[in-house]
Amino acid sequence: MQTNTRHFLTLMDFTPQELDTLIRKAIELKRMWKQGDPYFPLKNRTLAMIFDKSSTRTRVSFEVGMTQLGGHALFLSPNDSQLGRGEPIEDSARVISRMADAVMIRTFEHAMVERFAQYSQVPVINALTDDYHPCQLLADVMTYVELRGSIKGAQVTWVGDGNNMCHSWMNAARQFDFQLNIACPKGYEPNADLLAELSGRAKVIHDPQEACEQSDVVVTDVWASMGQEDEQKKRERDFANYQVNSALMAKADKDALFMHCLPAHRGEEVSTTVLEGSQSVVWQEAENRLHAQKALLLLLLVEL
Ligand code: CP
Ligand code: NVA
Numbered sequence: 001m002q003t004n005t006r007h008f009l010t011l012m013d014f015t016p017q018e019l020d021t022l023i024r025k026a027i028e029l030k031r032m033w034k035q036g037d038p039y040f041p042l043k044n045r046t047l048a049m050i051f052d053k054s055s056t057r058t059r060v061s062f063e064v065g066m067t068q069l070g071g072h073a074l075f076l077s078p079n080d081s082q083l084g085r086g087e088p089i090e091d092s093a094r095v096i097s098r099m100a101d102a103v104m105i106r107t108f109e110h111a112m113v114e115r116f117a118q119y120s121q122v123p124v125i126n127a128l129t130d131d132y133h134p135c136q137l138l139a140d141v142m143t144y145v146e147l148r149g150s151i152k153g154a155q156v157t158w159v160g161d162g163n164n165m166c167h168s169w170m171n172a173a174r175q176f177d178f179q180l181n182i183a184c185p186k187g188y189e190p191n192a193d194l195l196a197e198l199s200g201r202a203k204v205i206h207d208p209q210e211a212c213e214q215s216d217v218v219v220t221d222v223w224a225s226m227g228q229e230d231e232q233k234k235r236e237r238d239f240a241n242y243q244v245n246s247a248l249m250a251k252a253d254k255d256a257l258f259m260h261c262l263p264a265h266r267g268e269e270v271s272t273t274v275l276e277g278s279q280s281v282v283w284q285e286a287e288n289r290l291h292a293q294k295a296l297l298l299l300l301l302v303e304l
Contacts, residue, residue, distance in 0.1 A: 103123070217256060264282070
């Protein structure tokens with residue numbers, strides 16, 4: 001089954017213009033919420049939220065976001081729904097999407113959200129897979145725009161694993177038109193096909209000191225993502241030279257921002273001094289998940 005419904009599985013599902021509009025709308029929605037302006041465009045609408053992995057920010061931001069827009073969010077875990085007992089994705093998608101107005105999914109295989117979307121009558125949102133985390137990038141770019149203006153032409157350095165977050169930063173470099181340096185240990189490079197598609201906007205520089213030079217943003221993430229817990233010890237050894245600490249931040253531009261999607265592991269990928277320091281914008285990033293995703297829901301459900 002194929003429908004014309006729009007989905008948000010990666011940042012590539014929207015045009016650069018749509019993404020710019022979405023970020024502007026997110027900033028406007030944040031202002032309206034803080035002013036106390038009533039705005040309920042999603043009255044009587046329901047977002048179904050399927051979580052196969054843990055979450056704090058994503059669950060709270062989507063659930064609160066639906067409440068703020070006048071709608072409702074429904075939490076579905078595999079432990080207490082038929083999703084965990086082997087009901088096929090194709091069947092679950094056709095059933096859930098006949099009742100809910102949008103579906104948000106956090107899971108392991110990216111192919112699962114693609115398959116769900118293929119059978120869904122309503123928009124499907126990727127809330128993190130092993131390959132991508134596009135919702136986080138909406139909040140991260142929004143944060144940069146709030147603090148520094150347009151991110152076009154900026155220099156961003158990713159320090160760490162070539163993981164789902166790194167892949168979404170790569171897509172963002174293409175869609176928002178900035179340069180991305182990727183500092184990762186050998187063997188932890190991002191997807192080679194994605195890198196090849198980026199035509200010079202992203203490059204791997206294994207040395208983190210060199211990669212951070214003159215950067216406007218330094219961003220990192222945990223060394224072992226959800227599903228890689230067994231590799232924690234090996235990764236601690238392999239990533240030992242990739243901690244974002246004051247010495248590394250000193251290589252970047254003096255006004256550089258430090259970003260992290262959270263949760264953070266202090267003393268591993270980031271030092272406490274950097275995470276709690278004046279260049280860190282991690283709490284604003286987390287807060288912006290709420291407003292960026294409200295704009296996303298509006299784009300998918302009622303247009304902007
Ligand atoms: N950054 C992020 O997605 O956080 P959660 O895992 O808490 O949702
Ligand atoms: N790379 C991390 C991001 C968590 C928000 C993970 O997948 O666990």
